[in-house]
Every structure is written in structure tokens, then in C-alpha cells.
Amino acid sequence: MIAPWWQAGVIYQIYPRSFQDSDGDGIGDLNGIVQRLDSLAALGIDAIWISPIYSSPMADFGYDVADYCDVDPRFGTLADFDELLAQAHARGLKLLLDFVPNHTSDRHAWFVESQASRTNSRRDWYLWRDAAPDGGPPNNWISDFGGSAWEWDGATGQYYYHAFLREQPDLNWRNPAVQVAMHDVLRFWFDRGVDGFRIDVLWHMIKAADFPDNPPNPAWQPGMGEMHRVLQFHSADQPEVHAIAAAMRDIAGGYSATGDERVLIGEIYLPVERLMPYYGGERAEVHLPFNFQLIDAPWEARALARLIADYEAALPPGGWPNWVLGNHDRPRVAAKRGQAQARVAAMLLLTLRGTPTLYYGDELGLSDVAIPYERVRDPRELREPGLGLGRDPVRTPMAWDASENAGFSTARPWLPLHEDWPTRNVAVMAEDPASILALYRQLLTARRAHPALAIGDFALLDSAGDVLAYERRQGAQRLVVALNLGAQVQHLDLPDWAGGCPPLLSTIPGPAQIEGRALRLRPNEGVILAPA
Numbered sequence: 370m371i372a373p374w375w376q377a378g379v380i381y382q383i384y385p386r387s388f389q390d391s392d393g394d395g396i397g398d399l400n401g402i403v404q405r406l407d408s409l410a411a412l413g414i415d416a417i418w419i420s421p422i423y424s425s426p427m428a429d430f431g432y433d434v435a436d437y438c439d440v441d442p443r444f445g446t447l448a449d450f451d452e453l454l455a456q457a458h459a460r461g462l463k464l465l466l467d468f469v470p471n472h473t474s475d476r477h478a479w480f481v482e483s484q485a486s487r488t489n490s491r492r493d494w495y496l497w498r499d500a501a502p503d504g505g506p507p508n509n510w511i512s513d514f515g516g517s518a519w520e521w522d523g524a525t526g527q528y529y530y531h532a533f534l535r536e537q538p539d540l541n542w543r544n545p546a547v548q549v550a551m552h553d554v555l556r557f558w559f560d561r562g563v564d565g566f567r568i569d570v571l572w573h574m575i576k577a578a579d580f581p582d583n584p585p586n587p588a589w590q591p592g593m594g595e596m597h598r599v600l601q602f603h604s605a606d607q608p609e610v611h612a613i614a615a616a617m618r619d620i621a622g623g624y625s626a627t628g629d630e631r632v633l634i635g636e637i638y639l640p641v642e643r644l645m646p647y648y649g650g651e652r653a654e655v656h657l658p659f660n661f662q663l664i665d666a667p668w669e670a671r672a673l674a675r676l677i678a679d680y681e682a683a684l685p686p687g688g689w690p691n692w693v694l695g696n697h698d699r700p701r702v703a704a705k706r707g708q709a710q711a712r713v714a715a716m717l718l719l720t721l722r723g724t725p726t727l728y729y730g731d732e733l734g735l736s737d738v739a740i741p742y743e744r745v746r747d748p749r750e751l752r753e754p755g756l757g758l759g760r761d762p763v764r765t766p767m768a769w770d771a772s773e774n775a776g777f778s779t780a781r782p783w784l785p786l787h788e789d790w791p792t793r794n795v796a797v798m799a800e801d802p803a804s805i806l807a808l809y810r811q812l813l814t815a816r817r818a819h820p821a822l823a824i825g826d827f828a829l830l831d832s833a834g835d836v837l838a839y840e841r842r843q844g845a846q847r848l849v850v851a852l853n854l855g856a857q858v859q860h861l862d863l864p865d866w867a868g869g870c871p872p873l874l875s876t877i878p879g880p881a882q883i884e885g886r887a888l889r890l891r892p893n894e895g896v897i898l899a900p901a
């Protein structure tokens with residue numbers, strides 16, 4: 370059987386404000402993405418996921434949606450979107466949008482009506498509650514961006530719930546009319562031809578019906594951010610969320626019957642055992658519940674081997690794995706692991722079993738960019754400054770060439786570029802066979818040439834010291850991946866069948882050193898070995 374595209378392929382996340390500006394306002398847009406599709410095709414990815422492009426006041430940069438069925442003018446128009454989709458498809462690239470079902474903008478027409486009066490027909494589309502007896506918020510739930518998750522509405526004398534900013538009121542997904550309206554949003558974009566969705570904060574969508582207090586978090590410390598003061602026991606990951614996910618899957622499935630499969634990817638930050646149910650049980654749920662473990666994992670061979678084995682073992686029957694090194698909310702891999710290990714991490718991401726999602730700019734080894742105080746834009750940072758929670762550092766503009774503003778825009782970019790953009794950019798690095806960009810391209814080429822790397826079986830190999838090693842196998846095709854996670858020389862005894870295998874690819878220029886079954890890994894070196 371041929372693997373579906375979302376299993377064999379590689380997804381690339383675009384943060385649209387920062388990818389390519391086409392109209393000179395310093396903010397990326399849809400036509401800009403069209404201009405760079407050839408570059409993405411040359412990189413060798415299979416699908417792009419674009420963070421929200423819908424009409425939005427941009428309190429949370431598009432994750433506050435004012436109209437789910439229109440494009441924000443900063444990004445373009447619906448016609449621009451149709452053109453982007455057609456151009457992506459013409460290059461064989463799938464396109465995923467970002468579905469933000471948990472909350473809308475407070476400027477969404479539904480919320481404006483809901484807020485208008487207690488008797489408005491849309492009142493119950495959001496989560497309104499009376500004050501506690503002391504006049505304070507109905508319970509102790511804390512916004513993920515700090516402060517109470519309840520906002521007082523003086524005009525109607527009730528609080529509304531917002532898991533994020535007060536400009537992002539949570540929808541009431543227990544209300545069937547909300548479900549119908551939001552399902553229509555999915556259909557609107559599926560009808561236009563999108564290949565799937567990443568679903569924003571899927572595990573937040575249903576809260577305990579009686580809104581009990583969350584328990585305090587005994588491990589909380591001030592530097593962690595206020596949201597961690599309590600454990601989100603009652604405000605997220607409720608049993609009823611699974612029927613919601615299954616209903617979305619039914620809709621996607623209805624479209625899949627007529628053509629290529631439409632895919633759903635859930636943004637879910639939960640421990641593995643609570644993540645797995647989002648694949649679905651009797652009813653299928655999302656195709657891929659995002660697996661974010663590599664972002665924070667200790668960068669240590671034994672710990673990573675255990676993490677990978679545990680994740681593989683926890684997958685439900687038929688559940689397809691996936692891996693992520695970074696996204697628009699989390700520190701970049703180069704910042705966490707350093708430039709040398711960022712290359713090893715790239716090889717890991719692109720050779721593990723499971724769909725990889727790349728974050729734009731990681732192929733350049735972009736690191737977190739220090740944002741001067743006066744240029745901070747992220748509400749997360751503005752609300753709880755100085756704790757390192759801000760996300761601007763990982764959302765800086767893509768660098769395309771050495772021209773003004775790195776080819777990103779003719780205007781001053783909305784966030785500053787990284788300092789070394791004159792050399793750390795696509796045009797310069799594409800010419801340098803030793804660059805991390807060249808490595809990414811080679812890895813993506815190797816995946817296409819060796820299906821075992823994309824869809825083959827996975828088995829850890831015995832290894833010692835800083836070496837993480839595994840085998841990928843499909844039919845007669847067998848490869849070894851050996852990664853040195855440290856800065857010392859390491860040795861690996863290869864299995865018999867791999868003895869003397871020529872290296873297919875190394876993260877470091879120059880030939881890998883193999884003598885019979887003995888593989889010598891240079892500091893920070895990862896290699897793929899394939900029998901000739």
C-alpha cells in the first residue's frame with residue numbers, strides 16, 4: 370500500500386507575517402508566499418501549514434479571529450488565497466490552514482452580539498458566568514497569558530471566560546449552534562480546496578461543565594509564568610473534547626472520499642498518555658496529535674532513546690507518529706541546542722519514523738533574536754515581561770538574500786532581522802555545500818530517494834556514550850542513522866549487515882570514518898549509512 374501524503378511527506382510551517390512581504394508594509398502576506406513557492410519546492414518539502422490569515426484585530430497576531438471566512442487585508446484577499454492554493458497545488462505542495470476553534474476575537478460579530486445583552490440569541494455562544502459571592506471571578510482559572518481568565522462585563526453584569534487574552538473570548542462548544550457554525554467554517558475552506566488544518570489548542574475546547582476551581586500547582590515558581598500557578602485540571606483536556614474532535618474528523622473524512630485525504634493536526638500540549646486518545650478510539654479523531662516532546666527533551670542520547678521508544682510504544686494501533694523541533698510559540702532549536710547540534714537535530718527530525726513539521730527559518734539555523742524593548746510586539750511578553758515567555762524572538766523575518774531587509778520587504782520589517790542576515794540567508798547558504806540549508810536539502814532528498822527513511826519501520830540500535838542510533842527498514846531497504854549528541858568523538862559498533870556500509874550523508878562535510886563494523890563519529894556528527 371502506498372502511504373498517504375501526510376505520512377510520507379514533510380510539513381513546513383509558515384508564520385505569514387514573517388515569510389515574505391509583497392506590498393511594502395513590512396509585514397508578510399499571501400502574495401509574498403506565492404513568490405517563494407519555488408524556493409519551498411526546491412527545499413523539498415511536501416506541504417505548508419500557514420498560521421492564521423483570517424480577518425483579525427491582531428491582538429494575538431491572527432489567533433484572534435474576527436471573521437473565519439475572510440482573509441485579513443494585511444495578508445491579502447480571498448482571491449489571493451485562491452491563487453496561492455492553485456500555485457501551491459501546481460507545484461505538488463499541499464496547503465494546510467490554521468483553524469482556531471477555541472476562541473474568537475472580541476470583535477467577532479458573534480461576540481459583539483453575545484455581549485450585547487443577557488437575552489441575546491448568541492449569549493450562550495460564549496462562556497458567561499455570574500460573579501462569585503464576593504463579586505470576584507467565578508473561579509480561580511488563570512489565563513495562559515497571565516491574570517484571571519475571567520473578564521468582567523459591567524454592562525451585562527457577568528464575567529466571560531478567556532483562556533488567552535481578554536480579546537480572545539472562548540466559544541461555548543457545548544452549544545450545538547456553535548458546533549454547526551464552526552463546522553461550516555471547516556467546510557468553507559475545504560470547499561475552496563485546502564488540504565487540511567492544524568487545529569489551535571484543541572485540548573482546551575471543552576471545560577468542566579460546572580467550572581470548579583483548578584488545583585494549585587505545588588511545583589509553581591514565579592519564573593514559570595502565572596498560568597502554571599494552577600494545574601489545568603478542569604479547564605482543559607475534558608472527556609467531551611473527543612466527540613468534538615471526532616466530528617471534525619468526520620467532516621474532513623467526507624472530503625477525503627472525493628480525492629486526496631484531508632488531514633487534521635491537533636495542537637495539544639499534554640503528556641504522552643493523555644495525547645494518544647486524540648488519535649481517537651472507536652471514532653477517529655485527528656490524524657496527527659502534535660508531538661512536541663523533542664522541543665524540551667534533555668539532549669542526551671539515553672534520554673532521547675527512551676523518549677522515542679516510549680512514544681512509539683504508546684501509539685494506538687494504526688496511529689501514525691509525528692515530530693516537531695519548534696514552532697511560532699517555542700524557542701528555536703538552534704537557540705536551545707546550538708548551531709552544531711541544530712544540524713544533528715535536523716537529521717533526527719527527518720529520519721525518525723513519523724511526519725516531521727519544520728518551522729520556517731530553522732533550515733537557516735535561525736536562532737532566537739533578541740528583541741529590544743521598544744520593538745516587543747507579543748502580548749505574551751508585554752503581559753509578563755522578562756520571564757523569557759515572549760514569542761517575538763522566534764517570529765522574526767525570513768532572510769532570502771543579501772539585499773535590503775534580507776529580501777523580506779522593501780520596508781522596515783515588523784520585527785528585527787537576525788544580525789547575521791547578510792550571510793545567513795537562503796541565497797548565500799544555497800551556494801555553500803557546508804551550510805545547514807544544504808544539509809536540510811540533502812536530508813529531504815535522501816528521504817525521497819529512500820522511502821525507508823520516511824515510512825519504514827524503526828528500531829533503536831544498541832549504542833553507548835553520546836550516540837543515539839537506529840535502523841530504518843522497509844522491505845529490503847535498510848539504513849542506519851547514528852547521531853553524536855556530544856562534542857567528543859564517539860564510536861558505534863554497527864550491526865553485521867551494516868558493516869562497511871558507505872555513508873549516504875553526514876551532518877559534517879568530509880567522509881565519515883568506518884572500518885568494518887566500527888563507526889567513528891566526529892564531535893557533533895550525525896550520519897546516515899545505506900548499503901550500496
Ligand code: GLC
Pocket residue numbers: 429432433469533569570636697698
Ligand atoms: C496557540 C497558538 C498561539 C496562540 C494561542 C492562542 O497556542 O499557537 O500562538 O497564542 O494558541 O490562540
